[in-house]
Amino acid sequence: MANTAKLQSSIVNQITDGSITIDSIGEFQSMLKIFPGNPHLHRALADLLIKRKSFAAAAEYYDKTAAIFIDSGFVLQAVVAKMMQWQIVKPSFKAIKQFYHSLIENNPRATPLNMFFAGLSFRELIALITRLERIVLPAGKMVKKFGDPENSLYMVVSGQLRRRTYPSVQQSEERDQCLESIESEIFGEIFPLEEDHFSQSYTETATRVELVKISRESLIDISELFPSIGPAVSELFANHRQRNPAPHVDRKLRRHSIPVRVTLEVHEYDELTSLLKLSGFARDLSIGGACLVLDGDTQPSRPSQLIGKSVTIMMSPPNDAMTLNIKGKIIWSQIISTEPGDAQALGIQFNAMSPNLSGLLLVFADNLYHAR
Numbered sequence: 001m002a003n004t005a006k007l008q009s010s011i012v013n014q015i016t017d018g019s020i021t022i023d024s025i026g027e028f029q030s031m032l033k034i035f036p037g038n039p040h041l042h043r044a045l046a047d048l049l050i051k052r053k054s055f056a057a058a059a060e061y062y063d064k065t066a067a068i069f070i071d072s073g074f075v076l077q078a079v080v081a082k083m084m085q086w087q088i089v090k091p092s093f094k095a096i097k098q099f100y101h102s103l104i105e106n107n108p109r110a111t112p113l114n115m116f117f118a119g120l121s122f123r124e125l126i127a128l129i130t131r132l133e134r135i136v137l138p139a140g141k142m143v144k145k146f147g148d149p150e151n152s153l154y155m156v157v158s159g160q161l162r163r164r165t166y167p168s169v170q171q172s173e174e175r176d177q178c179l180e181s182i183e184s185e186i187f188g189e190i191f192p193l194e195e196d197h198f199s200q201s202y203t204e205t206a207t208r209v210e211l212v213k214i215s216r217e218s219l220i221d222i223s224e225l226f227p228s229i230g231p232a233v234s235e236l237f238a239n240h241r242q243r244n245p246a247p248h249v250d251r252k253l254r255r256h257s258i259p260v261r262v263t264l265e266v267h268e269y270d271e272l273t274s275l276l277k278l279s280g281f282a283r284d285l286s287i288g289g290a291c292l293v294l295d296g297d298t299q300p301s302r303p304s305q306l307i308g309k310s311v312t313i314m315m316s317p318p319n320d321a322m323t324l325n326i327k328g329k330i331i332w333s334q335i336i337s338t339e340p341g342d343a344q345a346l347g348i349q350f351n352a353m354s355p356n357l358s359g360l361l362l363v364f365a366d367n368l369y370h371a372r
Contacts (some may be wrong), residue, residue, distance in 0.1 A: 017265030034265065039068035040158075043081060050088075059088040073109030075117045076185065079129060079324050080157050080212060085367055096101050097226035100125055111184045113155070116232060124226050131218040135211045135300045143203040143211075146288055147331040147349035150197035152213040154189040154234070161187075164202040190216045193223070198347065260285065262292055262315040264346075266306060266330070275309065276300065282315055289328065289349045293336070296343075303333040303344055311348060324360060327351040 014020040015031070016239070020205045022028055028045040035041055062085035082099055085091075091099075103125070113270035120128065134157075137143065143154070143161065144367035189197045193216055223230035232354035260282040266274040279292040292313070300306060309330050316323045 009097065015041065025047070025052070025054075037068060039065050039072060039074070039077065039081075041069060044082065046081075050084075055088045057334060059085050059129075062088070066099070067337050070106050073106075073111075073114065075103060075114045076155055076212070077157055077294065078103070079117070079132075080134065080210070083129060083132065083134065083212075096126065097122065101208075111185065112236050112245045114136045116236040119232060120229075121226070122227055124222075125220050127226060128214070128229070131214050131222065133214070134211045137205045137209050137211070139205050139207050139209075141205045141209075143205065143209075146198045146199055146202055147329065147347075148199045150189045150199055151217075152215050153186060153219065154188055154211050154213045157210040157212060160206040161209060162204055162206040163206070188213075190219070191237055193234075194221050196332065225228070260315050262313055264292060264294075265314075267310045267312070282313075289331075289347065291336075292346045292348055294344045294346065300344075305344065307333055308347065313348065324357075326353070326357070327359070 005152075015022060022031075022044075025048065028041065028048065032038070032041055032208050037323045039129045042061050042065040046065060049055075049061060050059035064079045066078040066081035066085065069075075070082060090266050103173075109310070114237045125266050133355070144150075163327070187203070189198075189199070191270060219230070262280055262282050264278040264280070266278065266348045278292075278294055278300065282292050290313075294300075307330050310331060313326045313328060314323055315326070328348045328350040330346050331349045334345060335342050
């Protein structure tokens with residue numbers, strides 16, 4: 001009997017993650033007789049009913065899905081189910097108000113995201129929900145790449161993501177690509193909202209994934225209407241990072257780091273068209289990119305206009321005749337703190353390298369690290 005229950009539970013999990021596809025409404029209803037309280041099955045059936053254009057029935061199952069998710073303490077999943085229902089049937093003011101009260105009154109799981117939703121006013125909740133964008137991606141799909149602008153805050157409704165980062169010199173024992181699973185509820189480095197941010201990792205789907213996202217611009221707009229939203233979202237993100245720390249990227253210079261002299265050639269259109277040449281030194285070196293701090297006498301007049309430009313970097317460690325020539329792209333520009341004072345820095349994303357060149361860079365970085 002226990003084995004049968006375990007098998008049935010496994011089948012439910014495979015249905016909800018997309019591994020098993022059921023095209024029969026009758027089979028779904030039979031499964032729901034066995035698992036009447038499973039919100040994922042209700043949601044999957046509602047999705048199937050949408051495909052079959054049975055919209056009224058789908059709206060009813062989305063409503064049931066939301067109610068069960070709320071009782072189970074999965075607020076985000078309940079919100080998304082309601083979004084799906086309201087796309088079919090325009091809700092009345094009373095229905096929206098009832099849903100709002102159910103969210104704030106039933107909160108059995110004190111997660112940062114649940115507490116965030118529970119702390120919203122009625123108008124704030126509506127402003128947020130109406131700006132959420134739902135995304136469904138298959139396994140093996142890239143969500144964002146290293147160097148992409150961070151313009152959205154993502155919330156994971158279901159599925160599993162994988163983040164791939166490149167080890168820095170200070171983590172020289174991790175020379176291979178670092179893989180970590182993301183099963184947490186939110187991601188996206190967009191804070192502070194007033195500043196530009198760029199992805200420091202590759203994030204891709206490990207399974208079928210459902211997400212909702214809200215753009216940085218939308219959050220700024222909402223914050224202008226509701227000033228408490230900005231601090232609330234910032235606190236949500238801070239609490240989430242405390243529970244699920246992300247790989248740390250420190251853009252301030254480390255005093256004990258050995259500087260690596262570099263010459264940077266910025267190209268206008270191709271490698272034959274040089275826009276300007278800069279010099280400085282590299283810090284925070286990794287096989288994915290580097291932070292380049294420019295010499296004071298070669299500061300570009302408008303460094304922000306260099307973002308997106310292709311570059312060739314020539315670098316050599318101190319007292320070493322070896323020089324590496326690496327192609328890349330400028331992905332960010334900002335003023336950072338150094339021991340002598342503030343300095344202009346450029347973030348460089350390296351292009352894909354041949355195995356020989358990437359191996360040389362690893363040796364280069366390792367020698368630099370152990371030379372300290």
